[in-house]
Amino acid sequence: MTAALFVLWSATKRLGVVTRAPWRLLLLALIATDFGVIFSYRSGRYDGFGVLLMSVAAWLMSVQNKTVRVVSLFLFCLLIPWAGPQFMPVLFTAGLVLFILFRWRYAMEVCSAFVGSLIGGVIFLAVLSATGRLGRYLNFVGLQKRSTEFFSALLERGQFIHHNYIPKDWSVPFLFAGALVLYISLRRQKRAVWRSALSYGILFTILLTGLLLVVAKFPTYYSYMVVVPLAVSVCAGLSMCEAGKARTAALLLCVLSVLAGAGLDTVAYVHDRRDHDYSRIENLVDQSVRADDIAYVEDQVYVAARQRARDVYYPISVPGPYDGNIFPLMSQEQKDSITVLIVRPTSAADAKRILGGSWFETGQELVPTGNGIFGNRNLGLVTQTLDDLRVFRRSAIAAQSERDQFSRKPAVTR
Template sequence: MSQPQISHQEKRAFFNGFGLIKDYGWEALFLIAIFVVFLLFNINTYLVYPIVAHDEVMFTDPAANLYFGNGFTSTAWEFQTKDEFWAGNAPLYSILLAAWMHLFGFSVLAARSLNYVLTIISAIAIWLAVIRLNLVTSSIRRVGLIGILLLSDAVFFSYRTGRYDSTTILVCAAALLAFSVTHPWLRCTLLACIAIFLPMAGLHLAAFSVIFCSLLLFYLRRSFVRECISLAIGAIMGVIFMLTLYFTNGALKGFIISTMGAHHSVTGKLGQAIVLKKTKHIAEYKDVLLVFFREYSFPILLALAIGIAIYQYRKGKLKFRSPLSFGLATSFCVPIGVFFLGKYPIYYVWMALIPLLICIFATFDEWKFNRKNGLHWLIVVALVLVCLMGLPRRLAAAASRGESIDYPAVEALVENNITKDDWVLSDYSAYYAAKKTGATVMLPNYTESSLFPSIPEKEKITVMIINPNTLEKVLTRVGGKWDNTGKGIRSRMEDYTLQVYRRSTAP
């Protein structure tokens, strides 16, 4: 039986992305150079910013336990014990991180470098997508788009803080690239497959996807219906898979409590207000306008977009269905919508910033830069400020505060005072060092929710490496008598001021 023939157009649709590297040679080489510098710079400054903190440890610990052979569990989660299957809101990142650790081991750099690589892959996907969708036709502007994206405050915060946000950016960037595929059945199939990972990458992407796809339906109308249905089918399949995963591992209840029952979701806020009479999280809705000022790059971009829109309106060139219009609609609808459906912290700002940035550069594509035009120079200054407010500002501020830490000193403190047989209550800043010793490590937020009256098995804790200023608070949960060993680290940074305490053996 003869094999079915694939048309030349179908082959071109499938392989067109590979040909772009050849067709845009100098641009691709220039971007490769940017990515190499980006990777080397981040690897060499990974301890300058940020400090090892709560969120990083919370999503690293399940991966570390999986890597060390202790199962997909965590002692940095407030809703479950260390023996339960971890039921977090973003398991995809922790699973990828565990695989990454099998390649590069367990360390601060190994954990943080995954986000650097994921960000590079996301940037490549966005670059390919804007070419294939013909959004930005100028090579220089495409390079500028990627450069500003990497330096902007929200994106910089996402890939430097050790959270899962780079995974969410990657999934959305992959969906954008899939949307550029010309063949309908292949495009819809790819979108459905990618959408399966949306809920596993981060549950807040459900809110973002609904809002973003609704805007696309409004602007593209019937031409986006098939794609929207494909994304919905994939996302539903992803939710079913995620719920099945947690149900079969006995963690579904913990998952529901830690997501829909927590105060960072609208259901949790309403539930706590009705059942527990806690209304403080409902009261947060009065601060809705603050969603536009979570970081420093986005307000500048938004002001720039509004300024361009006003200029175009006065010139009679403003079009309702245009990239600029869509970017502005996204900039207002996404922050407000996601905020009311849950929360909108700084690490969600990329959801509005990246679409707006792409739409602004798509608008620039209609312009020719004029050195004598003051407005054009004003735009350049605004874009430079967007960059300066991100990576340069945060690293400069961290360096001026002395945030860079001699982490080998932390490791030496831990290694000299902890054995693999210890049960350790560790401050977040000492987490990586304590975990490497093989000891059982618990974090300050472990079982901190109202579900647990106290820390399970707290009597087994033999040593604490904590900030001495938090001793009184810690003892209210741990109890018992503790001796100050006199061993510790004094730092100008309070987060890295550590003291070792041992359980007292005196009667």
């Protein structure tokens, strides 16, 4: 993420869209404190790499020599499909908005980017096919099925399924409102804003949001895809706007965006630090998992358990009938190899039944305090705390000695 912000600083300066250093500092602050960006960072996801890709693409557009610019974009976009299918709608929308705003002025750049990504995609799929992984990859992407399920539930059953379909980025509405305030103000001043970064960010946000909602794949950790151009749009508008009510209103909305992101996360953490302390999970794992264990754990426990156990399984989310359930994808040998469970009490019975065999509870547990400032409200990662966890061990011939061994260890991690 740090590299992405440095590249974006350079790109906006070279392109002349955010002309003053204070506004570029604000740009970096808006991105770094955005709710969705913090969500990705706290989740340990790789979405910072997506911000880097967008920043590099913007930097390449700042290259003065047209031939070098076009060739560089072609080579860069060859790699986009390899980075992930989620970047293809971003690339398509970026090219479309360039064409809408500038017509044929950047036609060569857009064509080279599209052709490069198309060739890169064909090579990528060919490699998957040659290695026998194409079917699994297409199943993993699963866009057609997700879109069908979303609209079927909405139209036929009146059920609005929003988890991982609609982003919960509380910062974005303030950024978008700030961009609109600046656009309207500059238009009233009869300033030329149509072919500007301000218009680009607004139009890009509308089109990409619509596209991702249609394919029903716009989770919170993808919100950076609109946050980056939208933040650039706001800061470009501030660079163009003279001091006055419009600039004050836009700056106030920027402050609200920061508060809705970093502010909300900070308040939640400070009020309930203990239930956000991952060292409690690490302590539980240290007390309950041995180096030769093969464990099945809740997703929160995976990182800590993977550093200690011989192997670890967890309920990874995969599109299709096995979403959130890895057991049907495991062989009987793999199920039999699991020696320890660290699971929620509500999941324990099903896990033990599916894995088979005899299990005993070791008495070790992690019990959250449950004192979150937002109570039982679900505000995404802000209200996500440590799980209520229990430890179970597979019984063996020496089951009693196992119990005796673990009874000598602390019973509760609090």
